[in-house]
Amino acid sequence: MTDRLDRQIAFLSEADKLKSVLRASRLHDNSRFENSAEHSWHIMLFALVLADQAGPGVRIDRVLRMLLLHDTVEIDAGDNPIHGTVDQAAVEAAEQAAADRLFGLLPADQEAAFRALWEEFEAGESADAVFAKSIDRVQTPLANLANGGGSWTEYDVSxxxxxxxxGRPVRRGAPALWDWLTPRLRAFFDT
Amino acid sequence: MTDRLDRQIAFLSEADKLKSVLRASRLHDNSRFENSAEHSWHIMLFALVLADQAGPGVRIDRVLRMLLLHDTVEIDAGDNPIHGTVDQAAVEAAEQAAADRLFGLLPADQEAAFRALWEEFEAGESADAVFAKSIDRVQTPLANLANGGGSWTEYDVSxxxxxxxxGRPVRRGAPALWDWLTPRLRAFFDT
Ligand SMILES: [Ca+2]
Structure with missing residues (x-):
């Protein structure tokens, strides 16, 4: 039992580093860049509050667990801004290696369970993953609208x-959210 | 439906402010103070990983929801360090007013559900709340051990x-975690 607890606490201590992984997005008040740990908390709150937007068969508690874990690989692999230009194959290789190392800190049963949940999120095919991905995408547009452009300005996004x-992943998992956003985004991009 | 979504998004946007509420604790690498949003993410990860420490009848998915919401009142009421001296009645009044305003942004059904879950956490009596509170308390000692004292040094804690x-709340909800911590804490405080 002590070895199990040693491993669990080693993983939880390592996870602290996600608080120092910065994203391209900024806080609503524009005071600083957002980090991936607080982003993960925020999108879990989105998933809980917006649960009635989820399609049939979505289990919100699985979505919450997926979102809780989804960015931990960034501790080693870093955040890859959606509007940046990246070598997708290199990113995926780095994230797989990160998953090996980070989830590998855990006891074997938890390593397998967490890895499977993260892979399911990445694949984006199950009902839970489709909703989780739409939620992961919908937070940053709201922040950018609030802070006057944020990562859109930085990456010169149209x-x-x-x-x-x-829009595509948000519409796939939560179409009403994209409908809600569209006129607000148009107003921003038209001015 | 649009009014419902307007309310939900107003709440989620307001929640962004939790990322700017600073705690007395510091990151493991001692680089800065921790904020309450990333803290909330981290203790949800603790609850998921350490679920096998929970007593009989604990439902981890309810614990996760509780921890997701537990600090949102700090947006208005601020964080009250456990080792600081505070007027407990004034803190509770401020937190109740914060819960009125913040959960009041939501549609009525969600306001009632979230408020009830937060009150259950605060009361600390149900099996889920007892475990949630033990998990909420166990993260900071690990951070303080990692960064060389943190809030213990600042508040001159024995x-x-x-x-x-x-120790009391941790032992109540997850006794093996306090047993794991005790020799490490003694080693720190004895030197
Ligand atoms: Ca991400």
Whole structure:
């Protein structure tokens, strides 16, 4: 039991580093960049509050667990801004190696369970993962609208690019959220 | 439906402010103070990983929801360090007013559900709340051990004070965690 607890606490201590992984997005008040740990908390709150937007068969408690874990690989692999240009194969290899190391700190049963949940999120095919991915995408547009542009300005993003990169996954998992956002995004990008 | 979504998004936008509420504790690497949003993420991870420490009847998914919501009142009421001296009645009044305003942003059904879950956590009597409170208390000692003292140094805390303020709630909900911590805490406080 002590070895089990040693491993669990080693993982939880390592996880503290996610608080120092910065995203391209900024807080609503524009005071600083957001980190991936507080982002993960925020989107779990989104998932809970917006649960009635989820499609049939979605289990919100599984979605919450998925979102709780979804960014931990960034401790080693870093955050890859959706509007940046990246080598997708290299990112995926780095994230797989990160998952090996980080989830590998845990007892074997938890390593397997957490890894499977993270892989399911990444694949984005199950009902739970589709909803989780839509929720993961919907927070940053709200922040950018609040702080006057944020990562859109930094990466010189057009409405059409936003539709493709963000609109598509949001519409897939939570279409009413994209409908709610669209006129607000148009107003921003038209001015 | 649009009014419902307007209310939900107003609440979620307001929640962004929890990322700017600073706690007395510092990150493991001692680089800065921790905020209440990333703290909330971290203790949800603690609850998931340490679920096998929970007593009979504890439902981890309810504990996760409780921990997700437990600090939102700090947006208005601020964080009250466990080792600080506070007027407990004034803190409770401020937190009740914060809960009125913040949960009041939500549609009525969600306001009632979230308020009830938060009150259950605060009361600390149900099996889920007892475990949630033990988990909420166990993260900071690990951070303080990692960063060389943190809030213990700042508030000049003794081992006996720590036993009473932190050990009691941790032992109540997750006794093996306090057993794991005790020799490490003694080693720190004895030197
Ligand atoms: Ca991410």
């Amino acid at each position: 409405f059409e690019q936003l539709e493709a990169r963000v | 081992f006996e004070q720590l036993e009473a303020r932190v």
